[in-house]
Amino acid sequence: MMIQFKPFLLSITVFLFFAFNTKANSGVGDVLKGSFTVTINDAVTGDPIEGVSVYFSDVKVGGSSNSKGVVKLENIPEGKHLIEISHIGYNTISEYVDIIGDTKKVYVLSRTVVENNAVIVTGTTGATQLKKVPFQVSVLKKEDLLQNASTNIIEALAKKPGVSTLSTGPAISKPVIRGLSYNRVLTINDGVRQEGQQWGDEHGIEIDEASVNKVEILKGPASLIYGSDATAGVINIITNVPVANNTMKANVFSNYQTNNHARTLNANLGGNKNGINWNVYGSALAASDYSNRYDGKVFNSKFNEQNFGGYAGYNGNWGYSHLLFSKFNLKAGLVEGERDINGYFIKPIAGGGEIVATNTDFNSTIPLIPYQNIQHFKIATDNSFKLGENRLSLNVGYQHNQREEFSNPDDVNERALFFDLKTITYAAHLHLKEMGGWKTAVGVNGMQQHNVNKGIEQLIPDYTLFDIGGYAFTQKTINKITLSGGARYDTRNIAVSNLLDGNNIKAAAFKRSFSNFSGSIGATVQVTKNLNLKVNIARGFRAPSIPELSSNGAHEGTIRYEYGQQNLKSELSTQLDGGFEFNTEHVSFDISGFYNSFSNFILYRKLQAGNGGDSTINIDGQELTAFKFEQTKAALSGIEMEVDIHPHPLDWLHIENTFSLVTGKLKEAIEGSNNLPFIPAPRLITEFRGNIKKIKNNIHNAYVKFEIDNTFTQNNIFTAYNTETRTSGYTLLNAGVGADIVSKKGVTLFSLHFVGTNLADVAYQNHLSRLKYAAENMATGRNGVFNMGRNFSVKFNVPLNWNL
Template identity: 55%
Template sequence: ALNGSIAGNKNGFNWNLYGTYKSAGDYKNRYDGKVLNSRFNEKNFGGYIGINKGWGYSHLIFSRFDQRLGLVEGDRDDATGKFILFAGSPLERIATNADLDARDLFVPQQRVQHNKLILDNNLAIKKSRLKINLAYQENRRQEFGNPEDPSEKELFFDLKTINYNFQWQLPEMKEWHTTIGINGMQQRNENKGVEVLIPEYSIFDIGSFVYVQRLFKKATLSGGVRFDNRSVDSKEFKEGANTKFTAFTRSFSNFSGSVGVSFEPTDALTLKANIARGFRAPALAELASNGAHEGTNRYEYGDPNLVSETSLQLDGGVEVNYEHFSIGLSAFYNRMNDFIFYRKLLSVFGGDSLVNVNGNDIPAFQFDQHNAKLAGVEGSVDIHPHPLDWLHFENTVSFVRGQFDNTIDGSDNLPLIPAARLVSELKGDFKKTGKILHNLYVKLETDKTFAQNHPFSSYDTETATPGYTLLNAGTGAEITRDKKTIFSIHLAVNNIANIAYQSHLSRLKYAAENRVTGRTGVFNTGRNFSIKLNVPLNFAKK
């Protein structure tokens, strides 16, 4: 990866330019070796020009993101267990070592181009402030999956979005700080590919809100309320004489809001509590999908009759900060009505419902919704004992549990819930270790993910996932001369023991079985080394 940036500021006129290039070959793990077509490359650049004065500021921000991703399918040869290229096509063959060592992407692959232009204004008007943000975005997502014509765009979503945000911070009144505003977007999608996964559509969002905050001597009280409306206009689409997508219009609206308090009875203790009501309109893919794309290995069916999700959440926390240690604990409970999720469809003959797409049988999924609840807890402990002020022992633990109100095909567990996790890091920070070496650090980390034994097993959608522990290490420092940093260098090794594992949230966990080893799916990244070099350059005019 290469990254560079340059910035300037003179008499309130300021600007910035940056650019990044990344290229990665196929990653490797203990069980799969090199994972075919897990490679990617990425180019992006951007910056801004603006002016900052006593009246506020105005910035014009622009960016361009261009990413190409290989899409892992995980098909294997029955006799050897090796990965197969172009499965299901006349060009199907076993991948060679040269194929695995190359960096050019094979099909299936995806290209995402995102252009963004933002006008960000913050104006001081007497004792109030007016924020005006306008943006235009273009997102072009293309998928290529035809080995006989690699340039053919099987899917091509051309999405254009206009965003607007107006906020007025009113003058302070008896220590009450009030902000009112309106924001939303206009969005339109056109299909320009050979196949169509979702219909062409337009969406208009508008929302208005009021937010207030009151500062007390030892407490802060804040709260707000907003109203949102989303209008969806989905277009009809026919394949020959058959109607693949029926036109429909929907409108979703609801209120949401929150009230929270932060209380500091002492300098070392902070207590927080919050109650919030949320609202989410169904995404277009949830309403109208009818197709498959290579990125998910699923054939998805939407449901145009879905209603909005609403939720009521309670959360609270406590933080204790002393000179030699810090402790934090937070918890939440979220009650969700009409929670939207996808589930695997079953065949009338038993087993998975499969849809044949270009010679490949892909499992079918349907979007559905039910009432559910979600609860979680997160804790942290940071020990930095005196006189060993350079030493830090940081620990964080998190746990989330999600359940439907009623059992669905034998399971009440929510899908896509991460397993409990414990991360511990022992780190030494040495501010000065010589004339040229500064800010040296050395760290050792264990990242333990517990088993997820509460999968959404309904309709064979998910399976349990065993736990695993990864060992990571890193070091870095700044090299200086005459009290100026010449460069900084950072070294890291992740998964030192080269543990073979699968994340519970990975779609590749459900890829094809390796008949030679009996293992199902593709495993995550094995041992990984990285080195990072930062070289600051100063072009200040004397």
Template identity: 55%
Template structure:
């Protein structure tokens, strides 16, 4: 409490000083006009030809426009002030410019053709939209076109080729993001302005965001506790889904996807409109897949899933700011792969009910092609309602975001009663985020804010793994950014407090969970700089202190964690994890070469991990859970260190500007400060990875086919020989190389786009491999082949069709 009072006192002193300075410098904010109109033209810098359908967007205002056939755009009745705007067009380098809007403003833009995105806008980890080149922490941007060109089975899978990003997977439907070797509750996932609150600690389910509805993803690699509080120890993945369309337009989109390996089929449709600042939109998606296959396992029984999602938004963009209301519903049904096989044939077994008893049979035929999961399976439902608001106060701006989320995870494992919910977590969360953005003065940007959440979890299943609990988070922060010509300095300080109240539970006369109350508080912060040494070279350096409070499973688990083959015990004496990370980076963007390189060192105190328990006889501690025998694990903590590097090199030689030779490399090493059972390696550290890609971009201006691309890729994952082998937790994993290829184009008629086609083939040579972060690597042994676990997906070809629908034209 004393820390909180001290922090508030310092914060108030800074604000008082800032207010005095603003008044003494004659802050003109209150005398400025409250609305503005912006018009202009976007053209090709070399030919002068207009660029129709170019995008003009103000991220902080959540509004924008598109150009008409003559390349002219028009934005009316927008809030006056100073904002960062982004002008973009496919095949051209985006232009980012900070513009002061007062009254009627005319601004023309000339874009240069480029097959490499040299600049981009980010809103992740900062208080207001900022150029990626001006952020000291590495940020990767993945655009809609990147999602369309890849072949992914889930949303996190689509991100995993970004340098420094990996995934812990449990089959095609279930993936968790890992950033620089850290994941689960150490990565914050944000969707449309609200941090996603599901069961981040769990292995056997993914993130509850509709893959088909995401228009952009931003990945911040490094501690981001300054803006997001606890759990942002590793970084942030920000999915931006609902982007309002331009004024005076009504647009839609139809998308379909089919993948050959597991017969995955997907459908998506959306529509949105904007009339005089009143905005609205709606979408719906369906995805279903049968069991996937590879050449070692054949069809992997019960790796099937289906998913149904919908959502929409309404709101108003006016001269005073904006108010938006978002609603989303996510509903996924996933089979859980146990990997049990017949000892004589090596074929997968399924659970069946026979004469009122549980029996096993060999799975065959339609068992593999159905998209309805067998027992065991799970259903994950996530409902979210978010109110996002921004109000202009002269040159200043106030933003307020409030959200409600309900996450329900139900696990079904009783074949005698398939509707029985063995586990049922019902998690409800209220998020809040209030920020005051002072108008930019002398290139200073200042933001103060308070954000956090109130959360409650209840158990409604037949079994329990974690206790019921209530949680309340509150965080106060100050963020500053200052530009000195080519130099940008940014950073700030934050104080957080988390209060956790865990409930007691008595199971059949035995106290399974004891009641307890915990309070975790911490001060975090960051300071960094970005220096544009020249037009083509940017240098970055950042220091960040992050933290993470222990999660309820780490503190109080007591039960069988289905799908993991573990019986887990929590440890109530765990302390908060605290990290100190140093980042350095170099970006070079020239006409023929683009290079991005970064290194990092992350020291984590009180790193939490789970380890096997040892019985008194020195053997593994094994508990009987019904008919199952489960290894016993307990959470523990020691100091740890992670370090590594990422490199991306794109060569596009002149005059062969259509040719790209791109290479990216990721490396991370994680070590415990003390050896545990003969191993000092951290668990779940991804292996080094090298991606080699050759891409050809053709037909920028075609009469029938436009923006044709052809790509060939070699995905090399090296051996992971630094596994956490203590207590037989992990095993080493051999390396492998996958050959992938793809092509796509836009079909046009009389200059108007009709549809886009994307064809991608992954693992063309049908390599049998296991990723080190695949949890299916540790399911049952095939006694016929002697191979442990299940292998990853074999050859897979993806076909995508995307049809844009334009019902009106921008003014």
């Protein structure tokens, strides 16, 4: 294990050297060498605008305008940087600014009724204007998260077209992008590849929702930048954002949800003094069992969570160096759905018996047997260094992920499963000087990983993994056409130990190596001021995950027994994306389509017993259905659409519509079925929303909304071996209202948000809910467990600001 720590310790040394040595040698007087003073006024009235966000993403320097509409940003490396200027109710400006010494500029913002696409995306090789990215990207900011209710961060993303969730109760959700999930979707948090047990249905992403500032969803193969495991896309989550120089900011946030009595308390404190900047946050969340009209209280759907984290570092004219840390701790019950003949949920007790769950059990926030405890510790360095007219970004991180599963009522401290995973991630990107209009980056990234089983059972064996990949990417804008593309090569080596059942070997040790090329080429064309076209073709690859190669055991949280296949090959995909965006003052229209062809697509299916029924295995008295991983050719295709209408003269009214449709087909049918399993159902969301910039002097940024969420019936299912069942469609009604309460001086004192979901209390099952396949309710004949019923949420947010 000492080898694992060498690159991390080297990164810590680099951080300490640049963060403290460089500051000591440069002196405070050098700060003005690279600074940017901006004045922001209203385009109509000419009045200064307070509270406008001004941010340089690539060097992580930003701030907000004061009452005079002025903000001064310091400690900026000289050179060309992409700036984003944004404020609620105004158009967003993004453009490149050449910082030379003390640079000054004046901007005017126009009031807007349609969101434009001037947003900046950072999840590519560097900060890029959204309208110049040749594939589809969705962005959610902090205010979007505040105005919606969800039980975890992934659920909050699911209203974006092309994004769904695979859930195992309210605490655990996995991102699904265009019908693909598990190790095909990569999560990045503050530049660090998030590594836990993402191969499992009941394994979430281990990130604190309350601390998130911004989320970018990159749809389509992102293997070019990130390597294997990004063939479906990337969820780029940004938590830590530096505040303006010589200021301190704090925030207190609370949320209460009525259905499962979920209560959240979060606080953070950040500051910046002469380039030395920091942020620290902490949150606590607890929820009892949720309820719905058919099941009542769903036994053991409770969970509790405690998190803390932050960063500390220095920003100077040479760049920045930050040290990030976080600690995530979740205890979540595992819903099995077992009931007696009268339909009452039962719980296991010591001695092998079962009793009916009580109100005390339902109302507790402490999970009962079976449950899992997930802990995720992360520490990383995030650095950017100016090298002449080039820039080098360096990120090295260490993560320790522990997942414990408790399932023995006779010994509540016994760990049935215990995965102890340690990962070193590294990434270096060299952004070369712009030459002839070409913006080029080259880089290398990868990880080293080691997993040890410490429980009494093994689902997957101990293993060691190492991968590394290098890429080159370039982009150029020629008049109104932006071209971009690149290539990458990766290699991954896996050493798998014996899979044990006690002292017996269930499967022998083995080693595998995987390597392949990835690439993409795309273009965006700004046909007119209002019309933008995009097209991209990409080739990605994904090495099989450890469970797909070597699992052999009970996967309790998914109520199945899994068999891996040691001889699986790498998945290869070729995806074509195309779309156009049309924006006018009163209409915004965005439509895109994709076709993704896979060779060696990996899926799991039920095993068939000799009598033609399901193959089952008895584990400690429980019959688990047996599943096996296999490969075939497959293709996914789909369409996504967003339409935002602001009927004149009711400019305050938004009628927003989003639609998603994805289909998955096998090239050759299996047992008469050619549908890929677990493809999300088509979905149409229509939201009527009223935005009022100012109601009274002390009520700003008010909104009221009403939403109709239609999920259609999913009949295109994988029927072979009874793997999947049809899911009926449903319509949910949601509503919300909120506003900022401000002082006489225009300073926001606090904001309030009230959201109601599933107002009609519809009993429904999402097609991608794993609880849909829980035990049958013998009293009603209904299979599985249903999703959450009517729920009301109230959010209270208090921002605080000081000058240092």
